[in-house]
Amino acid sequence: LKGYGNLSGVVILDTGKKSVKGVVRFVQQTPNICIIDGTVDGLNPGKHQISVHECGDLSEGCSSVGSYFNPYTNGSRSVYGNIGCVNAESNGRAAFRIDDNVIKLSEIIGRSFVISDEKNNRLACGIIARSAGLFQNPKKICAC
Template sequence: MTSTTVQFLVEMTCDSCVESVKKVLENVDGVKIVDIDLAKSSVVVESSLPILDVQEKLETTGRPVAIKGYDGSMAAVSILEAGDEKIQGVIRFIQVNPNTCIIDGTIDGLNPGNHNIAIHECGDLSTGCASVGKMFVCDSRNKDYGDLGKIVAEKNGRATFRKENNIVKLADVIGRSLVVSSKLNGLPPILLSCGIIARSAGLFQNPKTICACDGTTIWDEASKPNSKSSL
């Protein structure tokens, strides 16, 4: 599995904070600490694990954690905001090289079992998931271009996944929609939830710590469900 490098903002005030962060990440399979900068409250991690898993490890220190950026030629995020209100999730896309796009996400509120995620043609949520169009086909030679495959929700309704896709080019799908669907008894897919795929910050490209409009700190925003400030 291709690893990705992610910059986290972790509230640290002293050297013991740094040691605490190091300790929770040491000897975790699939995780390599690239850099910890106390002055910038920055923790850069290279990992093949789902991003949420790494974030939750950092949060065990008791410190607020926010995601600042991703290493790659391009990054994007889709926040599920239309469809079934009980379904919430964040799906991140990282184009780590010209031939590999990592799709990393966590979705809550699903019925246990198999579901499907796909890229659809339109970034139009004006009538919910009914206006996202058909599944996106960028390459006429590959009719399944937009099909990102199966995800599995556990008994608690959560699906956490990390997919390595060698077909999708992120530049072609920004502005379109990510759709979660369910298929039953051979019937056409039921579109459950969807969100627009929007470009997000690359590594060290997000300097934001305070919102200029209302003074909200990134820690305030990171504590809100589906917050866009740290995506």
């Protein structure tokens, strides 16, 4: 993953079901590719859905973040914010890297990221925050 100098984001998934925790990073690698790289623990094995929702308002947990984010620029899929599915292994961990050609990180900063089960229950969510580059030097010079 190369992210230095580009916009990057981070989500700490710590709202929602207490047993589900994770971190997801976003890097806008090129104007058309946003890399979404995450690890989520505490899931039931099997398919889960990951999505971007309109708001970053967690005042009522994962229920106050609104619907799928779906601006007019929904690119190559019908719903912009409906990123897709990831699989949790038998140990409860889903680890994924998606090179997404729909999302533009600048459009989703401040909104929320949600992981849901197959019945569409929102298990965990977090705000998509600006972060320093992934391979930033150890002095933590901040360029976000």
